[in-house]
Amino acid sequence: MTQARDEIKIGGLGASRKRVEDNRFVRGKGRYVDDIVLPGMLHMEILRSPLAHARITSIDVSKAWQIPGVRLVLTGDMMAARNLAWMPTLSYDTQAVLATDKVRFQGQEVACVVADDPYIAKDACEAIVVEYEPLPVIVNPAQAVAEGAPVIRDDKENQPDNVVFTWEVGDKAGTDRAFAQADVVSTLDLHYPRSHPSPLECCGSIADFDRSTSKLTVYMTTQAPHIIRAAVALVAELPEHMIRIVSPDLGGGFGNKVPVYPGYVASILASILLERPVKWIEDKTGNLISTGFGRDIYLRGEMALRNDGKILGVRMYTDSDHGAFFSDAQPSKFKIGLLHSAFSCYDIPVAHLVNRGVYTNKAPGGVAYRCSFRVTEAMYFQERMVQAAADDLGMDQAEFRRRNFVRDDDFPHRTPWGFLTDSGQYGKCLDVGLEAIGYQDFLTEKEEARKQGRLLGIGISTMTEPLGAGNSREYDILGIKMFDSAELRVHITGKAILRTGAKSQGQGHETTWAQIVAHELGIPAEDITVEEGDTDTAPFGMGTYASRSTPVAGAAVSMVARKVRAKARKLAAHLLEVSEEDIEWELGRFYVRSAPDHGVTIQECAIAAYSNMPDGMEPGLENVAYYDPPNLTWPFGCYIATVEVDPQTGVWDVLRVVAVDDCGVRINPMIVEGQIMGGLTEAYAMANMQFITFDAQGNCVGSNYMDYLLPTAWETPGYELHEVVTPSPHHPIGAKGVGECATVGGPAAFVNAVMDAIRDTGVRNIDMPLLPDRVYEALTKRHDVS
Ligand code: MCN
Ligand code: CUM
16 A cells, blocks of 8 residues: 555645745745845946937036045946947847937936935935936837938938838738738727836846956846846846845836846946945836836728638738837847737637837837736737627627637647647637626617616636746747756755745746646655745746746746656655665656665655765756747636726726636646636736826826826626646646736737627727726727827
8 A cells, every 4th residue: 555645735736725935924024135235235226218209418417426425426428338328129229328429219218326325326416417408209109110210220220210110020021911801890999008017016137246256146036147247247247146136025027127227237337337235125106217128009900701601811010119219128039028829729820910110219028917928919909809709690698619729639739820739729729718707688688778778798808828938949039949857855864945036026837846746756845945036046947928837937937846756756766675666656766666665755865865876876966847838838827808888978887707727737726716806907907997097298107106007906897716637748747838818818818898788889999007097989980099
C-alpha cells in the first residue's frame, strides 16, 4: 500500500490556497518602492510641459538653484552633454528623456530637480522658467495624416510625415474574392478610446550608485526587471554585472510598468552625479498624463457573409494613435501587437488586415491595461462585428457564433492571419453561459418588457486569445527571445526556495508557483518560498505581461521541479539500495515497485543530497530551467451581460453578468476567479465610464480621479463565474494564461447588451464609454454616436 499525499492538503494543483502575499499586504507590511528609505537619500521631482506641442526657446533654472536644499537641476541640455537626452524605446524608436528641442505632448518631462525632500524639489520645479513657442497640435490620426500637418518627429531623419508604420497581414486577393461571393457585407466603424491602467501605486524608482564599488542598484516599479537591466546597460553604458534592478512589491501594474520612463533614467543619472541615492515617486496626475496608456485605435471592419450565416471573409482597417513616441513593449515582429488574433475562434477562410500607426501630440504608449498586446482591441472589434453581422442577417447572435466556431475536432487550427490555435471547447463554453443566464427565458422577458416600454438587452462576447509569448522563433523584444526561467533550491530539511524570471504585480505568484512545485515534488506549498524581481538573484526572464507568466515561467517551474525530482530519484535508489529502474514515484515519495511500503520521502532525499550521496554524485538538490514554449496558450472566454436601459435618461444598469472561462487546468481556482472578477470590473469600467480624451489644444482630460473614473464596489455589478477545462496540449501541467481574459472579452458583452436594448433605434454603434448622454442621444437622434 502506498501513502500518496493528498494534493489539495499540501496546497498543490487545484487548491484554493489563500494568497500568502496577502499576509503582509492586509497588515500594511508590503514593501513598495516608496517604503524604501536609504541613508543619505535625496528626492527628485519632474517639471512637465503644460503644452502639447511647442518649441522650447529658453529654460532658466537659476532661481531653482537658489532654493536652499536643492542639490541638482537637470535639463535636456545637461542630458544631451552626456548623450542621454534621448533613449531607445522597446519598439525601436527613440524617446526624449528631458526635452531639448520641442515638447511633443502635455506632461512631457522638461526638467528635474533633486533636493533634500520632495517638497523642496517640487517648489524648485515651479521656480524654473521655460519659454515656449506654441506649435499646431495634433490629437488624432485624421489630423496626423492631413495635408500640411506639422511633422511631430522632426528630430528624426527620414521621417517626413507623422506615420510611424503601416503593417498588413493576410491574403488581400483571396479576401477580395470572398467579398465578391458574399450575399451580405456587414460593416462597422468603431473607436476604442484611450484608457489608462492606472495602478493605485504610481511609477517610481530609487537609484543608488555606489562609487566605491561602481555598482548601481535601482529599486523600481517594473514588471520586467531583466529587460530594464539590459536597457540601463545600453542607455547609461554601464557594465551589466554592475547593475542590479530590484522590483519590490508592486501596487498593481496592468501593463503600465513595462516601458522605460524618463523618470527612471533621470534618477539614475542624478545618483551617478551626486553619488547619493535618489528617489523619484510619480504623482497620480503625472502617471495618468505621461505613462503607458491603452488602446486609442480606430477600426473599420467589413465582413463577407453567406445568407445561411457562414462568415466567408473579413477585412480590417485600423488607425492607431501612438502618441509622440513609439514606445510600447511588444514582440518586434508585430507592429500592432497581436491585433491580428481577431476572429481566431471562428472558422474564417480568408482575411486581410491593414494597420497604420501615427504620431500625435499625446503621451506615448498603447500596449497596456490588461491587453495581451492589443488583443483587447482585437476581441472588442471581433465581438462587436459579430453582433452587427448577426443583426444584418437577422440571425440569433448565439446561433451565428455557434455556426462559425472552430469545432472541437478541428484542432490544431490555422487562423487566416497565421496563428495556430490548439485546443478549446467553444460550443460547450457558450452552452454553459447560455444555460446559466437562461437565454431563451430572457429573450421572452425582453419582448414582454418591450411591450411596456422597458428596454432590456443581452450581450454576448466569446473569444479565444493568444497568451504566453513566446515561442522564441517568433517572439522577441529588441531581439531578446521571449522564453522564461525558474530556479529551485531544495534545502537540507526539505524546504525550498524558488525564483523565476517573472514578476508579480498582484497576481499571486508567491502562492501559485509554490503550488506547482508542491504538485511536482510533494513538498507542501507552505514549505516553499517564492522570490521574484531581483536581477542579482533571479534567473534571466522577460517578466510579467501578456499573461505570459503561467504559460512560460509557470512551465519553467514545472520543468525545474522535474529536474530536481530526477536527481532525487537517484538519491532514493541509493537510500533504498535498489536500482533506479525499480523505483516508482507518487506525490512526495519514491518507493520500490515490488515493495511499495519500502520508500523514502522527498524530504529524506533532500537530507541525503547534502549528507549521504552516492559515490561520484555532486552534492546539493537544485537546478534551473529555461523554458521556450512550443506555442502560445489559447484560453477561451464566454461573457454574457444583461442590462436595462432607462429610455428617459440613457442610464443603463447591469442586471446579470455570467462568465465562463476555460483557462485549462487551474492552479489555484480562487486566484483565477479573482483575476476574472478584476478583469470584468475593468471591462465594465471601460464600457461604462472610463476614457482619457484631449481637447483641441492637446490638454489631457482625464488627468485625475475626478475625470478618470475607477469603479467602486458600489457601482460594480456582481459576477456569476463558471468553468470549463480544456488542458493546453503542450503546457507541462495543461494550464493556459488567464490574467487578461475578462478585460479582453468583457467590454463587448456590456456594449453588445446596451446596443441590443436600443436596437429599435437602428443605431449601429455607440463608442465606449457608453455614457448616459451618448445613449440618450442615440435614443433620441437615432444616428451613430461617439
Ligand atoms: N493562474 C492559475 N491557473 C491558470 C492560470 C493562471 O492559477 N490556469 C494564476 C497564476 O498562477 C497567477 C494568476 O492566475 O497567479 C495570473 O496568471 P497568468 O494568467 O499567467 O498572468 P500573469 O501572472 O502573467 O499576470 C499578468 C496579467 C497581466 S498581463 C495584467 S496586465 C494584469 C493581470 O495579470 N495585471 C494585474 N492581472 C493583474 N492582477 C493584479 N492583481 N494586478 C495587476 O497589475
Ligand atoms: Cu497589455 S497589459 Mo499586461 O500585458 O502587462
